[in-house]
Structures are given as structure tokens and as C-alpha cells.
Amino acid sequence: VNIDTDWLLAQAPVLSAGILTADMLNLERDLDAAEAGGIRVLHVDVMDGCFCPPVTLGLPVVAALPDRFVRDVHLMVDAPLSKIEAFTDAGADMLTFHLESTRHPHRVLQTLSGSGVIRGVAINPGTPVAAVAPLLDDLEFLLLLAVNPGWGGQSFIPATKQRLAEARALVEDRPVALGVDGGITASNIADVASAGVDVIVAGSAIFDGSSPSENALSLLKTIVRRPPS
Ligand code: DX5
Numbered sequence: 001v002n003i004d005t006d007w008l009l010a011q012a013p014v015l016s017a018g019i020l021t022a023d024m025l026n027l028e029r030d031l032d033a034a035e036a037g038g039i040r041v042l043h044v045d046v047m048d049g050c051f052c053p054p055v056t057l058g059l060p061v062v063a064a065l066p067d068r069f070v071r072d073v074h075l076m077v078d079a080p081l082s083k084i085e086a087f088t089d090a091g092a093d094m095l096t097f098h099l100e101s102t103r104h105p106h107r108v109l110q111t112l113s114g115s116g117v118i119r120g121v122a123i124n125p126g127t128p129v130a131a132v133a134p135l136l137d138d139l140e141f142l143l144l145l146a147v148n149p150g151w152g153g154q155s156f157i158p159a160t161k162q163r164l165a166e167a168r169a170l171v172e173d174r175p176v177a178l179g180v181d182g183g184i185t186a187s188n189i190a191d192v193a194s195a196g197v198d199v200i201v202a203g204s205a206i207f208d209g210s211s212p213s214e215n216a217l218s219l220l221k222t223i224v225r226r227p228p229s
């Protein structure tokens with residue numbers, strides 16, 4: 001699909017479905033179900049076993065996802081500079097790398113400039129939000145991790161609420177979407193959405209072995225649209 005920051009901000013809050021805990025042998029069935037529940041954006045967690053312990057999904061999965069979905073690719077890999085082009089070639093619509101994964105985050109963003117992809121920078125729970133300030137002219141998406149990267153189904157770290165407020169203030173009046181990833185459940189999604197988050201990633205709350213369509217529907221119902229400013 002062809003999307004840009006304006007589209008993303010107009011849809012906000014967007015629910016991006018993390019496929020890490022989907023049924024990999026029946027992925028198409030799970031994706032169809034999620035779509036029936038209102039999902040348009042798929043979040044793909046790429047881990048290399050170095051930046052964080054697990055090794056997960058990679059290029060073949062990104063390339064295989066039906067392109068009627070927005071492909072929101074979250075790289076948790078070391079040395080992203082040498083890998084980003086392969087992911088844009090594979091069809092990533094949003095490509096997010098970690099600030100902590102490279103000494104040259106600004107150069108990674110420069111390299112992605114002009115590729116048409118929505119450029120995202122993610123930060124771990126232990127990284128000060130202000131560390132992204134020098135990058136704000138060169139990114140379209142800022143993703144705050146509410147868990148330490150590695151696994152689905154972890155608990156939302158409470159300090160994330162304050163960090164989201166800080167990040168909101170930082171990106172205000174800029175064409176930058178704010179996202180949160182990790183630990184989202186039916187019980188905390190409304191509260192998190194009220195912090196003015198544009199993209200909410202939910203993995204195990206949607207793909208939990210039961211009904212992705214019902215799960216997605218009930219999460220989407222709960223999200224309150226932020227009043228226009
Ligand atoms: C954290 C990943 C997240 C996570 C989401 O390592 O980046 O996308 O798997 O899963 P839940 O929603 O289950 O925390």
C-alpha cells in the first residue's frame with residue numbers, strides 16, 4: 001500500500017497488530033480474522049538474537065504479507081544501516097529501528113530519506129525520551145517501548161505513561177506520529193490511548209490462540225479518538 005504520515009495521523013489512533021504470537025502455520029487465516037476485526041496495519045517484530053535475545057521473523061515474512069495491509073516493520077537488530085534497504089525492498093511501509101542499535105541513527109534516517117517509507121525510531125524503556133530530540137526533523141514515527149524488547153505478552157511498564165506525555169510534548173506541532181509498543185491489553189488500552197498516542201501496537205492481545213477478530217474489534221471499540229487540537 002501507499003501511505004504517508006498524513007494518512008497515519010488522520011487514522012489515529014491506529015491499532016497495529018503484532019504478528020509475533022500469531023499462528024505461523026495458519027498465518028493467512030489469522031490475518032484474515034484480524035482484518036475482519038478491523039485491522040489494517042501489521043506490526044512485524046524482527047529480532048536478530050544480538051540486539052535482544054530471540055531470533056524471530058525476517059525479510060521473507062515481510063515480503064509475504066499481503067500488501068493490502070500496511071506493513072509496520074520494527075527492527076530490533078544491531079547495525080541496522082546495512083539492512084534497511086532490504087526491508088524497504090521487501091515492502092515495508094513503516095520502518096523503525098532502535099536508537100540504541102546504532103552509533104549513527106541520524107545517518108540511518110538520512111539513508112532512508114526519499115525511499116517513501118515512514119521512518120521510525122524506537123527507544124527502549126531505559127533510554128531518555130529527550131535522546132530523540134536531535135532526530136525529530138528526520139523521522140516520521142517515534143515508537144516508545146513499554147516493555148524491554150524480546151517477547152510478546154510482557155507487562156506494560158507503568159513509567160511509560162509519563163514517558164508518553166514527554167514524547168507527546170516533544171513531537172507536538174510536528175508531522176510525527178507517536179507510537180507505543182508492548183504490554184497493551186483490553187484493560188489498559190483506553191488509558192494508553194488517552195495519552196495522545198497515534199499508533200498502538202498490540203500483539204498477544206490480538207493473537208492469543210482464540211479469536212483475532214473478536215479481540216481486535218473489542219480493542220478498537222475501546223480506543224477513544226483524541227479530540228482535534
Ligand atoms: C517487544 C515487541 C512487541 C511485542 C508486542 O519485544 O517489540 O511488539 O512483541 O507484544 P505484546 O503486545 O504481547 O506485548
Ligand code: ZN
Pocket residue numbers: 018043044045074181201
Ligand atoms: Zn514491536
